[in-house]
Amino acid sequence: MNPLRTLATSALLAASLLLGGCVSNQVNLEEVREFANASARLGGYAELSTRYRDTYLREQPYLPAAADKVARENDAKRHAAYNDFVTIQKAVVLYMQTLSALAGEGRYDFTPQIDNMGAGLTGLAETTLGQKQVSAYTGLARLLTRAVTSHYQRESVETMVREGDADVRVLLEAMITLTDVYAAANENEKKTVLGFFEVALPLADRPQDRLLYTLARAHVQGKTSEYRMIDKRFELARQGLTKVAQGHQKLRENLATMSSSEMRKMLTAYVRDLRMIRAGLAAD
Template sequence: MNPLRTLSSTALLAASLLLGGCISNRVNLEEVREFADASARLGAYAELSTHYRDTYLREQPYLPPAADKVARENDAKRHAAYDDFVAIQKAVVLYMQTLAALASADRYDFTPQISTLGTGLTGLAKTTLVQNQVSAYTGLTRLLTRAFTSHLQKESVETMVREGDADVRVLLEAMIGMTEVYAAANENEKKTVLGFFEVALPLADRPQDRLLYTLARAHVQGKTGEYRLIDQRFALAREGLAKVALGHQKLRENLATMSSSEMRHMLSGYVRDLNMIRAGLTAD
């Protein structure tokens, strides 16, 4: 059996369980829930992954024929990596969604989360990830499957954070690194597209080409604005992922006092920051 495939049979068995959220002497986990929920809703990473995958579609009209062959080869590599990149992102989001559910005061049903475990990374022979990232992904999905069958809410939150911390850290570091790759690809695309116009526009600055010249300049202004916006989103995504990683680290370090006023205040600060980052990521 492929070690990168999730334990779907166990997950499907867990789908029938509606877990109760009430325990005696329940600690206050509201800030834990809010932090996990805010971390799970940092959804622009998936959009940035798609933007990276589709680089060739945007740059192809501006490529000289001599560069097209290399660009198509890079396009094939990006498509090969895309599914793995998205699988990592989905695993981290699912972990945070599960942690938020476990920290909720309400009853919770993991059926929606279980349904996402049916797909995983590509096979070991094809994966574009390094071994520690593969191991972290596999370990996290196994932890999630176990969490779906747990009946003790407080213990489940502590278990999730304690046992998931190392794998979550590896996957978040991978996502931050991938964002750097995305940003580098976007920078190359920007140079290709805007460089095309730097060469072509002076040649079109003649009275008979005035309409074409004006339209081209307007197009350049629009593309420049697009690249500025996507650069800002890359920066915000990196900042958000770093906040998630640091918040989870602090939660792991303070499991015994996660209901203390100091820890709750700290988590509330991370939630505030993540909400602001998410607003920036979705702004036009």
């Protein structure tokens, strides 16, 4: 046998065994990637934030004159806070997108989005959020900047989850709290709008007002259906954000065993739930 061929065959065999060993020892991150991707695509919060901002546009026609001044003041406050409220969501989404990318085989350049985070929260100067949320936002921006420049996939994922957990938890808690604020504003709007018709409709139930009465009742039915649908979306949004927070906490608590069968099944369950919630939020 040719000595050179024997040497080459032995070298290839050794390399094959070495590579095979590396593959078998790699951490499986597929479920981590799926969880992060499902979390980033959850949806609902941004739509509800916009609805909260535009409350006055919907309720103004039904407001008594005496209440309009206060309503306009609240409208100005909502518009001032809106950018901050959606900015914290963008930070969480970017974190999850980055985590998903780091847990995958590809590499993505998130530098433009990270650069834009510097302009978030009203430039961090006149933000309507508390210092706790500002600190979490700033910490997450720093972490993302480091993570996207890392050359080691597994270490990047572990670092992201370990160091990002506290800040992500603060921002998700803020989003859940804000969702409750949005729901409370929506409840007040519903009482204003439907209460208007409760008073006005009996006064219009006369033969000469029959057309107006019929149109008004149809309008009430439409608004009632709208509020019922929005109430459902508030509940789904809360459930989704809570699932994201719980899933990330479990991931943080089980970093050493995130490729175990039990942990992978747990993440798969979270992904299934998040996809179902997302489908519910997208439904008419």
